[in-house]
């Protein structure tokens with residue numbers, strides 16, 4: 001990514017090296033029960049294309065209230081924190097697993113982006129009740145059965161022109177039924193326009209727009 005600090009690039013390189021060791025194994029997990037057994041040991045990142053797209057959308061919208069649902073070990077957090085730095089906004093990063101959040105915190109501090117992140121530890125469905133709004137950007141990337149419960153809680157706080165990027169709509173294939181259910185749910189909300197994009201692992205890009213009512 002252009003115009004990033006040496007600290008950002010060092011931390012990104014660490015993630016790339018870890019991912020290079022995990023990627024083939026992750027792709028071999030085509031059965032959901034196998035993935036469930038090991039999922040907390042893996043980065044499971046959105047990938048560079050989607051991470052970069054999120055940064056571009058946040059910066060283009062000058063979004064200041066940015067929400068990440070599912071920080072895992074901090075790969076997407078790194079990009080979203082950089083986007084928050086660029087807009088002068090704040091990233092609210094939610095993760096249920098304490099050890100993953102601790103790892104993410106350390107990497108974000110190493111990338112010199114800690115002042116741009118507020119860490120939220122616990123079940124996002126419950127914690128989102130206290131999330132300040134209006135929310136201008138959401139990356140939805142926690143376990144797939146949590147997408148609709150989270151949407152129901154954050155939707156009322158979504159800003160006009162607020163964006164939702166929801167990952168894993170197409171891959172892994174075993175997540176497709178949950179992806180389809182989420183797309184139906186987001187399209188059923190008032191004032192929403194949405195499109196499925198076959199990039200990365202498949203994202204749904206939704207925008208709350210008063211024009212769509």
Ligand SMILES: C[S@@+](CC[C@H](N)C(=O)[O-])C[C@H]1O[C@@H](n2cnc3c(N)ncnc32)[C@H](O)[C@@H]1O
Pocket residue numbers: 043044045046047069070071072073074075076077094095096097100122123124125141142143146
């Ligand atoms: C696919 S990973 C996120 C990957 C991350 N966005 C990235 O690109 O590096 C999903 C994460 O969501 C977390 N998670 C699952 N359910 C959650 C919940 N109800 N509240 C908060 N975090 C949750 C999991 O612990 C896991 O770390």
